[in-house]
Amino acid sequence: MPLxxxxxLRLLDHPDITSELWIEDGYFIEPPADALRxxxxxxxxxxxxxxxxxxxxxxxIHLDKxxxxxxxxxxxxxxxxxxxxxxxxxxxFSEEDIYQRGAQVIERAITQxxxxxxxxxxxxxxxxxxxxxxxxxxxxxxxWAVTLQICVFPQEGMLNKPGTETLLMQCLxxxxxxxxxxxxxxxxxxxxxxxxxxxxxxYDRDLDFHLDFDLMDDLTNLEKVxxxxxxxxxxxxxxxxxxxxxxxxxxxxLLGIAKRLATAGIQxxxxxxxxxxxMGRQYxxxxxxxxxxxxxxQQQGMCCSLSTNNVRxxxxxxxxxxxxxxxxLYANIAQLGTxxxxxQCLHWITKHSAQLLRLENYGLHPGCKADFxxxxxxxxxxxxxxxxxxxxxxxxxxxxxxxxxxxLLKPAKQQSGA
Numbered sequence: 001m002p003l004x005x006x007x008x009l010r011l012l013d014h015p016d017i018t019s020e021l022w023i024e025d026g027y028f029i030e031p032p033a034d035a036l037r038x039x040x041x042x043x044x045x046x047x048x049x050x051x052x053x054x055x056x057x058x059x060x061i062h063l064d065k066x067x068x069x070x071x072x073x074x075x076x077x078x079x080x081x082x083x084x085x086x087x088x089x090x091x092x093f094s095e096e097d098i099y100q101r102g103a104q105v106i107e108r109a110i111t112q113x114x115x116x117x118x119x120x121x122x123x124x125x126x127x128x129x130x131x132x133x134x135x136x137x138x139x140x141x142x143x144w145a146v147t148l149q150i151c152v153f154p155q156e157g158m159l160n161k162p163g164t165e166t167l168l169m170q171c172l173x174x175x176x177x178x179x180x181x182x183x184x185x186x187x188x189x190x191x192x193x194x195x196x197x198x199x200x201x202x203y204d205r206d207l208d209f210h211l212d213f214d215l216m217d218d219l220t221n222l223e224k225v226x227x228x229x230x231x232x233x234x235x236x237x238x239x240x241x242x243x244x245x246x247x248x249x250x251x252x253x254l255l256g257i258a259k260r261l262a263t264a265g266i267q268x269x270x271x272x273x274x275x276x277x278x279m280g281r282q283y284x285x286x287x288x289x290x291x292x293x294x295x296x297x298q299q300q301g302m303c304c305s306l307s308t309n310n311v312r313x314x315x316x317x318x319x320x321x322x323x324x325x326x327x328x329l330y331a332n333i334a335q336l337g338t339x340x341x342x343x344q345c346l347h348w349i350t351k352h353s354a355q356l357l358r359l360e361n362y363g364l365h366p367g368c369k370a371d372f373x374x375x376x377x378x379x380x381x382x383x384x385x386x387x388x389x390x391x392x393x394x395x396x397x398x399x400x401x402x403x404x405x406x407x408l409l410k411p412a413k414q415q416s417g418a
Contacts, residue, residue: 005044062122063105068313090126105321121151132171132176135150144402156182165199207239213242225300258301292332322387328351
């Protein structure tokens with residue numbers, strides 16, 4: 001079987017040392033003792049001293065409602081408006097429309113270095129299973145470059161929307177990997193949380209909640225999730241997205257909450273682009289950022305990640321699917337600037353995200369899947385600080401994209417040094 005030998009590269013653990021990697025059958029392997037035999041077929045690739053990172057991981061994105069700003073007339077930029085405009089736009093969605101818009105985002109994400117995605121898909125009687133069917137097609141069609149995990153959830157409520165639960169169960173029976181929740185839009189938030197935990201146990205699925213999307217000090221929903229996690233023994237299988245209320249509690253209270261969440265094995269995905277855009281609009285000065293402080297939560301033992309959430313819709317009218325840019329954005333928000341802190345930002349889109357999604361064989365060590373990116377950077381901190389875009393990406397050892405470096409076209413007089 002042919003081997004691939006990557007030479008003249010840097011690794012995150014030892015960026016100052018030139019290293020090499022070997023790939024066979026889509027996995028990293030130990031340097032083979034007989035690789036120099038004349039009958040061994042080897043592809044040699046000189047990586048030109050570039051930094052090699054494991055593929056980036058998108059733990060929370062919405063492919064089904066991406067790229068719809070041309071259908072929405074945004075005026076206020078509030079959460080309430082975003083929900084209303086998106087719900088209205090959904091009425092015109094078709095399976096093919098969802099597929100095409102989702103494909104646009106996936107292809108952008110591939111060229112930004114993403115190799116894994118958990119996408120949330122809205123399920124309700126209005127949209128039916130159009131989104132689910134479209135995303136399942138994308139899951140198959142883009143498996144060559146991205147491993148796509150589907151989380152079905154009731155964006156517009158469940159207990160207040162008869163028929164939604166039946167549709168969610170149908171998706172789980174047809175292979176949806178994760179069950180999501182959105183208690184803040186339900187007429188009975190506590191009841192939705194309880195019912196979703198029961199369904200998660202029935203179908204043996206991980207849970208991923210959109211939780212508390214405002215700056216109030218009421219943590220009732222969070223307390224309920226902690227309680228249910230312990231009740232069902234779902235430790236390590238529950239993820240929370242947003243939880244913007246954690247940005248509004250005192251530091252002392254935050255530490256206590258973080259320890260309880262860590263004890264329960266509850267994970268958290270921070271979505272800085274969306275939360276920064278939507279939160280604090282009622283303030284006219286000293287405007288709060290409204291972004292969950294994962295740098296503090298992680299220190300208390302929680303597993304956290306950073307993610308994109310939305311691209312070009314009323315929840316987030318901006319975006320380019322660059323997780324490196326999202327990590328840089330969080331560093332600015334949380335005022336993180338040391339090399340150690342910037343490297344931590346990189347971990348929130350790589351190894352900690354892999355832990356959150358419970359990925360197996362992730363990384364650059366022998367036995368890991370050869371999903372990786374090539375970055376023209378000296379180390380992890382520089383990658384985040386300067387938003388160094390990936391130059392190449394690989395899935396199972398096969399190249400998925402190439403981005404040539406920009407070339408300056410200096411006047412001839414300057415090129416000659418005159």
